[in-house]
Amino acid sequence: MVDTLLALLHMIIFPGGVFALAVGFFFKGLDRRFEARLQRRVGPPLKQPLLDIAKLLTKETLIPNTASRTAFLMAPVLGFAGMAVCAAFIPVPGVYHGLTNMGDLLVIFYLLPVPAIALMLAGSSSSSPFGALGFSREMLMMLAYEVPLLAVLLSVAMVVGKGTGAGAEFSLAEIIRYQAAAGQLGFNPIMMPALAAYLMFLPGTMGVAPFDIPEAETEVLEGPLLEYGGPPLAMFQIGSALKTFVVLGLGVALFFPGTLGDFWLVNLIWFLCKCLALMVLSLTLVKAATGRFRIDQAFWFYVKYPTALSLVSLVLVWVL
Amino acid sequence: MNSLLKKLSVRSPWLFRINAGSCNGCDVELATTACIPRYDVERLGCRYCGSPRHADVVLITGPLTARVKDRVLKVWEEIPNPKVTVAVGICPISGGVFREGYSIEGPLDKYIPIDVNVPGCPPRPQSILEGVVLARKIWLQRLGVEE
Amino acid sequence: MAGFLKVLFHNVLDGPSTDPFPLGETFTPQRFRGKVVVDPDICMGCGICRHVCAAGAISISPRPDQSGYDFTVWHNSCCLCAQCRHYCPVGAITLTNDWHNAHPQEEKYNWVERKFVPYVPCADCGTPMRPLPLSIARRIYLNNPDINVERIITLCPKCRQVEDARTHSSCAWPAAAKPGKTAGEGAPAKADATAGDAAPKE
Structure with missing residues (x-):
C-alpha cells in the first residue's frame, strides 16, 4: 500500500508529473530562445510553451466527420500517459534512484515509442490523406531510430553487466551505482560510439529539424497533427515536453550520472x-543549423551512422 | 481562471497564410517576417503553422480569383474559433491592380468578415507586424477581455 | 563541417540583430514609397495621375455647384508605384515615407487621402478654373520675357488667348473693341470648317 502510494507520488510530483512538466516546458522555452539566439534573433519569451498551452485551451475542438472519434481523442491522451509513466522511471542521480530496482531500462525502451505510436494513431484516425502520409513517415522514422536505441541500451547494459558479473544489467539504479564506482560511461572510449549514436537518436525521436519529416508543416501540413486543434493539440504538446525530460534524463543516467557531493539540491x-548541455548539443544546435531531410535520406542516415556506431560499441563490449 | 487563460492566449498568436491567388509578393514579405532575423515575428509568440486547425490569425493575400474562391472559403471555415482575419496587401482589400478583372471574385470582404487590413503592394514587413499587433487587440476584444 | 559552427558561434557573440519594432522604434528610409499625399494649392486637375494610375486608386470628381473638385486617393487600392508622382506636371502629388498602414476593417472606407481643390474665378470673365502655379508658369514662359506671368496665370484659357492677341502686335486686334467671348476665334474657325467641308466635294 505504502509502496503504491509512493509510486503514485513519484509519478505525479517527482520526478514524473509536475517536476517533469516544469523541466520539460522550461527546456522547451530555453530551446526556442537559444535557437533564436543562434540565428541572431531575439526569440520568444521563456514561458512561450506555456502561453501556447494556455492559448490552445481556449480554442474550440473540431473533430472531422469522417474521423474515428474515440481513437482521434484518445491518441493525445495515450501519448501523454505513456510519457507520464515513463518520466517516473527516470532516475535523478544522487536524488532519486528510479521507481524499481530491476529491468526499468526495458520498461523505458518499451514506453519510449509510445508518443510516436500515438502520433501514428492520430494520423490514421483523422481520416486525412496528409495524416496518412504523416503516419507512414512516422512509422519509417521509428523503424530507423529504434534499432540504434536498442543497440545503445544493450551495450550499456552489457558493460555494466560485465562489471558486476550479471551478464546484462537492465536496472538503471545498478547502472548508476556501477558508474559511480567505475567511472562514467560517457568518458569510456568503448562507449563513445554509443554516446554519439544516442546523440543522433535524440533529434529523431523528438521530431526536430532535420528529422521533423512526419510533422513537416510545409510538406504534409503538420502530418498527423493536421486535424488537431485546441485542447487535444495542447495534450500532444504536454506529452512532447514530458518526452524532452525523459530522453534527456535517460541520456544523463546512461552516460553521465556523476554527482557533486551528497546534498540533493546541488x-x-x-x-x-x-x-541542458545534452539538449543544446543534440537538439538546439542541430535544429538551428540544418534544414529538413527527405524521408529516404533520414531513413538511410539512421540505418548507416547511428546503427553502425552503436553496433561498434556493442561488438567492442562483447569482444573486450 | 478562464479570463486569465484568455488574457494569456493572445500572446501566442499562431499565423496561417492563405494564398488567394496572390502574385507571391506579399507571401515573400510574410516569409521575411519569420525568416529574417531583423523582423523575427517569433518574438511576439507567433509561429507560422502548416495546418488551418492550429491557426489563430489568418493572413490572406491575393485578390480571390475565381478558381481559388471555393478552396479559400473552405479552408477559412476549417479554422477553429476564435479567429482573426487579416487581409495583407491591396489585392484582398480592394482587388488592387487586378480589380474588375474577368477572373477576380474579390474583394474578399464580400465573402469573409475581415478584421484588419494591411494595404501595400506589398506591405512592409513592419507593416505586417503592426497588423498582427492590431489583430491581437481585436482578438482580445472578441474574447471579451480588457487589456 | 566546422564552418557553420563558427557562424553560429559568432551569431551568439554578436547578439540579435532584430529591429525593436513593434515594441520600439524602427527605421524608415528617406525615399520609402508610402502613403500618397496631394497638395491642393498646386494641383491643376489635369487628371494625368488618374490616367496613369495602375490600380485606379485616384478619383477626381467635380462638384455640381462648380466650386471645385474632390481629389481622392484610395490607400487601399494604391499600389505605391509612384507613376502619379512621376507624371504629375506640377509636382502636386507625392509619396510620403509614412508606412503605418494597418487599420481595422471599420476604417476601410475612410482610409483615403481626400482633398477639396477649389476653383478660382478667371480675372476677366469669371469662369471657374484652376490657376497655374506661379513657379511653373515662370518656367513655361522663361523664353518669353514679354509675357506678364503674374497676370496670365489668373486668366482662363480663352481669356489668355484674348490677352495674348491684345498684347502682341502680330495679331491685329482693334484696340477700341471690347474683348468678346466668341468674336475673336469664332469667325476663323467657321471659315476653316467651311473650307474643310468644301474641299472633298470639289
Whole structure:
C-alpha cells in the first residue's frame, strides 16, 4: 500500500508529473530562445510553451466527420500517459534512484515509442490523406531510430553487466551505482560510439529539424497533427515536453550520472545542467543549423551512422 | 481562471497564410517576417503553422480569383474559433491592380468578415507586424477581455 | 563541417540583430514609397495621375455647384508605384515615407487621402478654373520675357488667348473693341470648317 502510494507520488510530483512538466516546458522555452539566439534573433519569451498551452485551451475542438472519434481523442491522451509513466522511471542521480530496482531500462525502451505510436494513431484516425502520409513517415522514422536505441541500451547494459558479473544489467539504479564506482560511461572510449549514436537518436525521436519529416508543416501540413486543434493539440504538446525530460534524463543516467557531493539540491541542479548541455548539443544546435531531410535520406542516415556506431560499441563490449 | 487563460492566449498568436491567388509578393514579405532575423515575428509568440486547425490569425493575400474562391472559403471555415482575419496587401482589400478583372471574385470582404487590413503592394514587413499587433487587440476584444 | 559552427558561434557573440519594432522604434528610409499625399494649392486637375494610375486608386470628381473638385486617393487600392508622382506636371502629388498602414476593417472606407481643390474665378470673365502655379508658369514662359506671368496665370484659357492677341502686335486686334467671348476665334474657325467641308466635294 505504502509502496503504491509512493509510486503514485513519484509519478505525479517527482520526478514524473509536475517536476517533469516544469523541466520539460522550461527546456522547451530555453530551446526556442537559444535557437533564436543562434540565428541572431531575439526569440520568444521563456514561458512561450506555456502561453501556447494556455492559448490552445481556449480554442474550440473540431473533430472531422469522417474521423474515428474515440481513437482521434484518445491518441493525445495515450501519448501523454505513456510519457507520464515513463518520466517516473527516470532516475535523478544522487536524488532519486528510479521507481524499481530491476529491468526499468526495458520498461523505458518499451514506453519510449509510445508518443510516436500515438502520433501514428492520430494520423490514421483523422481520416486525412496528409495524416496518412504523416503516419507512414512516422512509422519509417521509428523503424530507423529504434534499432540504434536498442543497440545503445544493450551495450550499456552489457558493460555494466560485465562489471558486476550479471551478464546484462537492465536496472538503471545498478547502472548508476556501477558508474559511480567505475567511472562514467560517457568518458569510456568503448562507449563513445554509443554516446554519439544516442546523440543522433535524440533529434529523431523528438521530431526536430532535420528529422521533423512526419510533422513537416510545409510538406504534409503538420502530418498527423493536421486535424488537431485546441485542447487535444495542447495534450500532444504536454506529452512532447514530458518526452524532452525523459530522453534527456535517460541520456544523463546512461552516460553521465556523476554527482557533486551528497546534498540533493546541488545534485538536482547538476542533473539539470547536464540535461541542458545534452539538449543544446543534440537538439538546439542541430535544429538551428540544418534544414529538413527527405524521408529516404533520414531513413538511410539512421540505418548507416547511428546503427553502425552503436553496433561498434556493442561488438567492442562483447569482444573486450 | 478562464479570463486569465484568455488574457494569456493572445500572446501566442499562431499565423496561417492563405494564398488567394496572390502574385507571391506579399507571401515573400510574410516569409521575411519569420525568416529574417531583423523582423523575427517569433518574438511576439507567433509561429507560422502548416495546418488551418492550429491557426489563430489568418493572413490572406491575393485578390480571390475565381478558381481559388471555393478552396479559400473552405479552408477559412476549417479554422477553429476564435479567429482573426487579416487581409495583407491591396489585392484582398480592394482587388488592387487586378480589380474588375474577368477572373477576380474579390474583394474578399464580400465573402469573409475581415478584421484588419494591411494595404501595400506589398506591405512592409513592419507593416505586417503592426497588423498582427492590431489583430491581437481585436482578438482580445472578441474574447471579451480588457487589456 | 566546422564552418557553420563558427557562424553560429559568432551569431551568439554578436547578439540579435532584430529591429525593436513593434515594441520600439524602427527605421524608415528617406525615399520609402508610402502613403500618397496631394497638395491642393498646386494641383491643376489635369487628371494625368488618374490616367496613369495602375490600380485606379485616384478619383477626381467635380462638384455640381462648380466650386471645385474632390481629389481622392484610395490607400487601399494604391499600389505605391509612384507613376502619379512621376507624371504629375506640377509636382502636386507625392509619396510620403509614412508606412503605418494597418487599420481595422471599420476604417476601410475612410482610409483615403481626400482633398477639396477649389476653383478660382478667371480675372476677366469669371469662369471657374484652376490657376497655374506661379513657379511653373515662370518656367513655361522663361523664353518669353514679354509675357506678364503674374497676370496670365489668373486668366482662363480663352481669356489668355484674348490677352495674348491684345498684347502682341502680330495679331491685329482693334484696340477700341471690347474683348468678346466668341468674336475673336469664332469667325476663323467657321471659315476653316467651311473650307474643310468644301474641299472633298470639289
